[in-house]
Amino acid sequence: MTNVPQEEAPAYWDSGPRSRRLSNTLRTDFHLPALLLIERHAFWPILFANPAQQPIRLRPNYAELASKAHDIPSHAALVANPNSGTAALRDFDFVLMLEAGADANLTNFLPGCLTLLSRTDFAALFRVQRDSADCNRPG
Numbered sequence: 194m195t196n197v198p199q200e201e202a203p204a205y206w207d208s209g210p211r212s213r214r215l216s217n218t219l220r221t222d223f224h225l226p227a228l229l230l231i232e233r234h235a236f237w238p239i240l241f242a243n244p245a246q247q248p249i250r251l252r253p254n255y256a257e258l259a260s261k262a263h264d265i266p267s268h269a270a271l272v273a274n275p276n277s278g279t280a281a282l283r284d285f286d287f288v289l290m291l292e293a294g295a296d297a298n299l300t301n302f303l304p305g306c307l308t309l310l311s312r313t314d315f316a317a318l319f320r321v322q323r324d325s326a327d328c329n330r331p332g
Contacts, residue, residue, distance in 0.1 A: 194288070194290075195267065195268055195290050196267065196268065196291040196292055197268040197291070197292040201267065202295035205292065205294060206292075206295075213292075213315075220291075222292075223291075225289075229289070236258070268290065268296065268302075271302075282307070282321050283321065283323050286320070286323075287310075287318060288307060288318075288319040288321060289318055290302070290318075291315070291316055292315070292316075293315065293317035296317075299312055299317050302317075303319075306325055307319035307320065307321060308320045
C-alpha cells in the first residue's frame with residue numbers, strides 16, 4: 194500500500210471530501226488494505242506480522258517479507274526510488290494507492306514498474322511488473 198499524504202498534495206486534501214477524515218484529522222481509509230485480507234486473501238506485511246505483538250507465526254517467505262516492511266512508503270518515496278527503504282516493490286504482486294485522485298497522471302506512476310489496473314479518486318490498483326529492470330534495480 195502507498196498513499197498520497199497531505200504534505201504532497203495539500204490542495205487535494207483541502208478540497209477533498211471531508212468524509213475521509215475524522216474530526217481529529219485522522220484518515221478514515223488508512224486500514225482499507227486490511228479488507229484485502231478478507232476479500233482477496235492478500236498479505237499485508239504490517240498487519241498482524243510483528244512477532245512481539247501477535248501470536249501468529251508467519252511462513253518463512255512471509256516472515257522475510259514482513260521483516261523488511263515496517264513503514265508504508267509514500268507516493269513521493271516510491272517515485273524517488275521504488276526499491277528504497279523497507280521492502281522493494283519487486284517483492285509484491287500489487288500496489289494499492291490511496292488518495293489516487295491526488296496524482297493527476299496515474300498512468301505514468303512508475304511506468305516501467307507498475308501497470309495501472311483500476312482507478313477512482315479514492316484508490317488505484319497497480320500490478321507490479323516483476324520482470325522489469327526498473328523494479329529489479331537495487332535500492
